[in-house]
Amino acid sequence: MTLPVTPSQTVGPFVHLGFDPMTRADAAAGAAGPVVTLSGRVLDGQGQPIPDAVLEVWQANAAGRYDHPDDRRNVPLDPAFRGFLRVPTDAGGRYRLRTIRPGPVPGPGGRMQAPHLLVCLFMRGLLRHLYTRVYFAGDPANDGCPILALVPAGRRSTMVALPDGEGAYRWDIVMQGPSETVFLNL
Amino acid sequence: MSDIVGYRRPGAGAQPAYLHPPYKSSVARAPALPPVAVPQTLSEVTGPLFADLAVGAHEADLTKGSAAPPQGERIIVQGRVLDQDNRPVPRTLVELWQCNAAGRYHHPLDQHDAPLDPNFHGFGRAVTDDDGFYRFVTIRPGAYPWRNHANAWRPAHIHFSLFGPSFLTRLVTQMYFPGDPLLPLDPIFNCVDDPVARDRMVAAFSLDATVPEFALGYVFDIVVRGREATPMEGDAP
Numbered sequence: 001m002t003l004p005v006t007p008s009q010t011v012g013p014f015v016h017l018g019f020d021p022m023t024r025a026d027a028a029a030g031a032a033g034p035v036v037t038l039s040g041r042v043l044d045g046q047g048q049p050i051p052d053a054v055l056e057v058w059q060a061n062a063a064g065r066y067d068h069p070d071d072r073r074n075v076p077l078d079p080a081f082r083g084f085l086r087v088p089t090d091a092g093g094r095y096r097l098r099t100i101r102p103g104p105v106p107g108p109g110g111r112m113q114a115p116h117l118l119v120c121l122f123m124r125g126l127l128r129h130l131y132t133r134v135y136f137a138g139d140p141a142n143d144g145c146p147i148l149a150l151v152p153a154g155r156r157s158t159m160v161a162l163p164d165g166e167g168a169y170r171w172d173i174v175m176q177g178p179s180e181t182v183f184l185n186l
Numbered sequence: 187m188s189d190i191v192g193y194r195r196p197g198a199g200a201q202p203a204y205l206h207p208p209y210k211s212s213v214a215r216a217p218a219l220p221p222v223a224v225p226q227t228l229s230e231v232t233g234p235l236f237a238d239l240a241v242g243a244h245e246a247d248l249t250k251g252s253a254a255p256p257q258g259e260r261i262i263v264q265g266r267v268l269d270q271d272n273r274p275v276p277r278t279l280v281e282l283w284q285c286n287a288a289g290r291y292h293h294p295l296d297q298h299d300a301p302l303d304p305n306f307h308g309f310g311r312a313v314t315d316d317d318g319f320y321r322f323v324t325i326r327p328g329a330y331p332w333r334n335h336a337n338a339w340r341p342a343h344i345h346f347s348l349f350g351p352s353f354l355t356r357l358v359t360q361m362y363f364p365g366d367p368l369l370p371l372d373p374i375f376n377c378v379d380d381p382v383a384r385d386r387m388v389a390a391f392s393l394d395a396t397v398p399e400f401a402l403g404y405v406f407d408i409v410v411r412g413r414e415a416t417p418m419e420g421d422a423p
Contacts, residue, residue, distance in 0.1 A: 003270045003409045004200050006386045007378040009360040010211075011345065014291045017309050018283030018345055046212040058233055058353045068232035070190070070352075107227045118229050120356055125211030127202035127377050129356060130221075131230075150224050157224035176218045185221035186195075186230055186354055 008128040013052050015122060016088060021151070024069035024085050027099040031081035034063025037168045038095040038134065038161055042089050045176030049093025053123035057085040059116075059160065064103030073106075101136065108148045114148060121173065121183075126151075130183045134171050135160045155182050192226040193411045194270060194353040196289035199380035208373035210334050226354065233353035237277035239313060240395030246312040248282075248324040256306035256325050258287025262403040263361065264395050267314050267348060270412030274318025275355075281347040282310045282322060298330050315378045323401065329368055341368035341375060350410040360407045 011018070028035045042050040048157035059068050065075040067083050087095045099117070107113040112137055116171065121130045135142050137160050142148060148156060158181045173181045204216035206308070223313045231399065244250055249260055250285075263282075267275040285291045285308060288300040292307045327342045343360040360367060369375055369388070376386040395403025 001272070002194075003268060003272055004380075004383050004386065005196060005270060005411055006357060006359050006409045008201055008357060008385070009345075009374060009377075009381050010209075011347075011358050012284065013295045015345075016283075017291060017293055017307075018281050018347055021278075021309065021311070022281070037292060045218070048216070049215075056356075058229070060229070063229060066228060066232040070232050070354075071228055072189075082234065096412065105228050108225050113227065113229070116229070118353055120353065121357065123215060125208070125209070125213075125215035125375070126203060127212060127216075129358060130204075130217065131353075133229075147224050147227065151222055155222075175215050180217060180219055181216050182219075183221045185223040185319070186193075186226055 010124060010127050011054070011122045013124045015052060015054055015124070019068050019086060019088065020039055020052050023088065023104065025087045025097050027081060027083065027085050029080070031061070031100045032078050033100040035098065035167055036099045036101045036136070037096065038117075039094065039164070039168070040170050040172040041093045042173045043093060043175065047177070049089070050123055050175075051089055051091050051093055053089045053093070053121060055087050055095055055097070056120040057099070058118045058120070058121070059083045059099065060102040060105050060180055062100050064105045066067035104141060104170070109146070111146045112141065114139055130174070131186055132181055132183050133159050135162070136169060137162050151182050158182050189263055190231055190416055191229060191413045191417050192231060193352060193413055198409070200383040202377035202379070206373065206377040208335075209377060211384045230354050231352050233351065233355070234315060234349060235277075235351070236279035236342065236349065240278060241279075241311055241313050246310055246322050247318070248306065248308065248310045248322065251387060252305035252307070253359040254305050257303050258306070258325035260323065260401040261326045262321065262395055262397060262401050263406055264319070264324055264403065265343065265406040265408060266318040267320065267350070267408050267410065268318060269350070269355070269410055270309065273412075274314070275350050276314055276316045276318055278314050278351070279349055280312050280314060280320050282344055284308045284324065284344040287325050287328050287331060289330035300328070300330065326363070334373060340369055341372050346408065348408060348410060355410040357407050357408070359387060359408065363404070364391055
């Protein structure tokens, strides 16, 4: 017999009460690999900034290894890097995080995926969290990524962060409209 | 790579749709386009684990840690975190937040004209034991108005956040109290079509969880996504 999953509910406007104690906006300290900062805004269907959103990020280390027992490949773990971040947006809907550029990890059929962050999004008004990914503009692996290739070509840019200075990238999340971010059905 | 086992996708009706117009905040924030289906990869079936997180026993008792006990009815909320195959989810982080007994959150944005209780901050966390069991001591939260529609009041509820064994088992939900007259009127509770699934969000009063001369007990079991039986197609190296 299979049990039904408990229904999801919105985090509501006071999510910070519950999430702030585990805020981790910097995963790079002490870790091996190139440091990247990622910042941007979260915008609603009217283009208004969303001040009560929270982004959670899960990613591989610089060598492309996940700190998890289901990743059994012979690729080194970095004891200084766990791969998890949780950042809130501020009053202007802005977020900012600092991490390590992840290495490539295998995908369907063993084909390598381009470096990416997996993002989980929460906010008041969202009855279920949303998943998406961020890739890095200019990475030569993007063109061959088997997951990015499944996203309609015209919308692919919504999952790609743009260069914004030395080691910095910019990526906005847009909930609705012509530049609506691609969210993933997983 | 050939041994990756994916997670079951949610069934229809058991999870809310993103757009639920009676809940007004969903209108400008629900994605307008359907999500793009992609296979689960190593990125999704892994996720942060908190088995070694240093969570103090006192963090699961929201009535302690202040100068005086908080106002209101002390309660116990306990239960198990399970997956869809009825297996316990051990050593997983459970985060909880709620308003006080008067229906006010300890948060600068909460402008409800109800007393703030300086001895109740409304946040707790625990890590499940080897059997997936957790237990909190807290205060029964009050109902509060929320301006979603005329004379709108949220039923008493406690927010729960869980991770489970992967990024795909992530779950944030709300626990409600049995017999609450506001439940049939609440657009957030009623965003779930399937009444059986909806009732999974209502805790059960339990005399077994009740501690004599101390507090009434409620049991709230939480089910996260379970794994498929077989490795995912196309993952062979």
